[in-house]
Amino acid sequence: MADTSRRDFLATSAIASAGLLTGDVLAKPATGNHTMPKLLHHVFFWLKNPESIADREQLIAGVRSLAAIDTVRSIHVGVPASTEKREVVDNSYHVSELLGFDDVAGQDAYQVHPLHKKFVEEHQHLWSKVVVYDALEVK
Amino acid sequence: MADTSRRDFLATSAIASAGLLTGDVLAKPATGNHTMPKLLHHVFFWLKNPESIADREQLIAGVRSLAAIDTVRSIHVGVPASTEKREVVDNSYHVSELLGFDDVAGQDAYQVHPLHKKFVEEHQHLWSKVVVYDALEVK
Numbered sequence: 352m353a354d355t356s357r358r359d360f361l362a363t364s365a366i367a368s369a370g371l372l373t374g375d376v377l378a379k380p381a382t383g384n385h386t387m388p389k390l391l392h393h394v395f396f397w398l399k400n401p402e403s404i405a406d407r408e409q410l411i412a413g414v415r416s417l418a419a420i421d422t423v424r425s426i427h428v429g430v431p432a433s434t435e436k437r438e439v440v441d442n443s444y445h446v447s448e449l450l451g452f453d454d455v456a457g458q459d460a461y462q463v464h465p466l467h468k469k470f471v472e473e474h475q476h477l478w479s480k481v482v483v484y485d486a487l488e489v490k
Numbered sequence: 491m492a493d494t495s496r497r498d499f500l501a502t503s504a505i506a507s508a509g510l511l512t513g514d515v516l517a518k519p520a521t522g523n524h525t526m527p528k529l530l531h532h533v534f535f536w537l538k539n540p541e542s543i544a545d546r547e548q549l550i551a552g553v554r555s556l557a558a559i560d561t562v563r564s565i566h567v568g569v570p571a572s573t574e575k576r577e578v579v580d581n582s583y584h585v586s587e588l589l590g591f592d593d594v595a596g597q598d599a600y601q602v603h604p605l606h607k608k609f610v611e612e613h614q615h616l617w618s619k620v621v622v623y624d625a626l627e628v629k
Contacts, residue, residue, distance in 0.1 A: 385524070385525055385526060385527045385563050385564035385590050386524055386564070387524060387564055387565070387566035387588065387590075388524045390571055391566055391568060391586075391588060393532055393588075393623075395623060411628055424524050425524035425525070425526055426526070427526035427530055427625070427627055428627065428628045429530060429625030429626055429627055429628060430625065430626055430628055431623075431624065431625065431626070432529055432594055432597070432624035432625060432626035433594060433626075437622070439620045439621060439622050440622045440623070440624060441621055441622065441623055442623075442624065444623070446628075447530075447623065447625040449526065449530060449532075449588075449625070451524050451526075455571055455572060458571070481578045482578060482580055483576070483578050483579045483580065484532075484534060484570075484579070484580055484581075484583070484586065485570065485571035485579060485581065486566065486568030486569065486570065486571060486586040486588070487568055487569055487570070487571040487572075488566055488567065488568055489550055489567045489568060489569055489585075
């Protein structure tokens with residue numbers, strides 16, 4: 352781990368721990384070392400041809416390529432989990448992409464980055480619907 | 491950092507790096523040290539009274555208390571980010587909660603945990619709508 356990265360990691364951990372003290376219980380920090388970036392960009396894709404494994408794999412490979420964009424701090428590529436079926440759970444999507452950024456500027460830079468534009472151009476024929484949620488960490 | 495936690499962190503980093511090699515470009519790992527848990531549980535809340543700062547703060551404090559549940563590996567509490575307004579972006583929600591788990595079993599245990607039940611009982615009067623997405627990392 353590079354020195355600067357380690358400092359960032361420790362600083363983020365400290366902020367996260369401090370934040371937990373403001374809850375209505377004195378919460379322990381969540382276990383594990385998965386610190387979260389401040390800005391989350393969560394995208395859900397519905398495929399035009401959900402039965403096509405090839406289409407799904409092509410989209411997943413495309414999403415993975417987005418990790419190379421320099422302002423992207425974390426990536427999680429997912430599919431609906433087989434958790435309990437409940438009315439509030441939307442498991443109708445086919446592929447999800449969670450990207451983490453340091454701030455809004457990082458996400459703005461990502462939107463216009465050539466690799467992101469290339470991803471959209473080459474993969475948009477695969478999906479019928481996209482829903483995006485951008486969430487900024489509450490201090 | 492406890493030895494076991496550090497081992498988990500390093501193991502997860504190694505898995506994440508390996509996964510990135512399967513993309514259509516040889517992507518560098520995302521910069522920073524925000525490794526992602528395997529199972530993401532992302533919840534979006536719409537408040538009954540969006541103008542009430544007190545209601546919002548009460549919900550946020552309640553969400554933070556969920557970090558004390560032992561299977562929760564990470565937490566991000568957010569509000570809509572002021573990113574570019576686009577048709578596909580849903581910024582109509584008021585509070586978001588992203589919890590990370592090791593696996594589906596961890597999320598199942600969380601659902602029936604007394605602290606989670608207490609949170610729902612004490613805060614459900616605040617929201618008018620909830621949408622949940624559970625996403626399992628693609629290998």
